[in-house]
Amino acid sequence: MLATSPVRYKGILRRLHNKMTSALAFLIICQVAFYTTVSSKRVCGRPPITDGIDASALKRVYEVGEEVTLSCDRGYLPSTATPGRIACTDTGEWTQSNLACSPKTCPISRPLQPLAMGKTEVPFKSVLNYTCDDGYIIQGANEARCLHDGTWSNPPPLCKAVNCPLPKPPTDGRVVHDKPFTGTVSYGQSWTYECNPPKAPTYERGSCMANRSTTEPPVCREVSCPIPAGIPNGFITFAVMRQHGYKEKVKYACNEHYVLEGEAQIQCQNTGNWSAQPVCRAPCTVGIKRGRIFYNAKKLWIEDLKPNRVIHGEPVVFYCLNKAESCGYPVASTCNDGALPIPECFEEPGRLEYNLRHTTLPSEIAMCAASPPATPTNHTE
The missing domain is CATH 2.10.70.10 (Complement Module, domain 1)
Incomplete structure (x- = not known):
């Protein structure tokens, strides 16, 4: 068996070390590349939705290329007949949707x-x-x-x-209902309390109230009113000058040419006082010496108004001049209890103009197509 020299052994170790270092570096590069590839891949979050879109089936995360069909929730109407389809793009954003959902309505x-x-x-x-x-x-x-x-x-x-129990009549009196009823009376229904003559109730009217109770009955007592007083420019007709009992009546009238305003008859009330007296309103005099007026459906020169008298409440038309247009226009004034205001625009002509040039007066020339804005009137005392 051959022994390996120390120098050769070190060389083998060096080459092995170099190979292992290269393999390790390659492995690290591959991991970095893999990590970079995976981490750079984008995803889309939950699609943005507006009010009324059904979000019950939507996920939190979507892969690139995935598509979603949006629809309106129950109770909402789509703005378009085509489905609202969107897709997740490689930028991590969703494509635009043209779907809008509007709520259904209920009629009132x-x-x-x-x-x-x-x-x-x-x-x-x-x-x-x-x-x-x-x-x-x-x-x-x-x-x-x-x-x-x-x-x-x-x-x-x-x-x-609500219903109320039947009202109780007053002692020495009775209840007179405004309209027929059956068993009970309803809220808002009213009646009158009456007493046996010559007595009068302390109050005359009763009703069914919101709390389901009825007005307590009044007390019947004797009542009289003093001798009725006269009125200016008027008189009492066919009445005896004495005290009068409850509900007795007296009638008034006005002097000639005066107008009665208010109720002609007054009545003795349950308070011992008379109801409101009428008033006699006075006639008026047309306070101009020269000019022409329109009164009682006639166009008259003032001297032809005989007698010079206008009844209360009746209108008199005066004629004014529109100098800019050289035309005349009518302005009405109404008699009010002896006072007939003369319009401010009215200018009474002089004696010479009135007698010799009356055809040039505002009442005689052409009338304006439209009257100017109304102006205040002069009130006579």
Whole structure:
């Protein structure tokens, strides 16, 4: 057996070491290359979605090239008939989708539209809350939700008036209902309390209230009103000057050419006072010396208005001049209890102009196509 020399043995070890170093370096390079290749491969995260898109089947991570078909969730309508298909690109981003989902709507019934500020429909998932006014009880659900199919979860409820027990009549009196009833009275129903003459109730009206109770009956007592007073420019007709009992009446009238304003008859009330007296409104005088007016369907020179009197509430038309257009235009004024305002635009002509050149007055020339803006009137005292 040949012995290997130390020098040869060292050479073998050196070559073996060099080969092992090269193999190890190659292995390291391969691992680095493999790691770089794997780590540089991109992926896509969960696709970006807008409101209404169904996200129940979407994954968190997708490989390059994977595709996803987007669809609208229940209760939403797609903006396009074609499927919303997107793909994961090698940049780690998704392709664009043209899919948009809009919520379905539920119609609002016409009686509720004023309360909904004029809206005729509301989107999916909207909620309507119903309440009844005081004195009414809700019958049905107090809430309705807009469902995915465009219908409401509950129909509108009904509001039924609460019932009250029958009112008790006053002692020495009775109850007179405004309208027929059966067994009970409903919220809002009213009645009148009456007493046996000559007595009067301390109050005359009662009703069924929101808390399901009725007005307590009044007390019947004797009432009288003082001798009725006269009114300016008027008189009492066919009345004896004495105290009057409850509900007795007195009638008024006005002097000639005066207009009665208010109720002609007054009545003795349960308080011992008379109801409001009427007023006699005075006639007016047209306060111009020269000019032409339109009154009582006639165009008149002021001197032809005989007598110079306008009844309260009646209009008188004066004629003004539009200097820019050289045309006339009418302005109305109304008699108000003895006062007839003269329009500020009216200019009373001088004596010479009125007598010799009356054809040039605003009332006689061509009328303007349109009247200028209204101006204040001069109020007579």
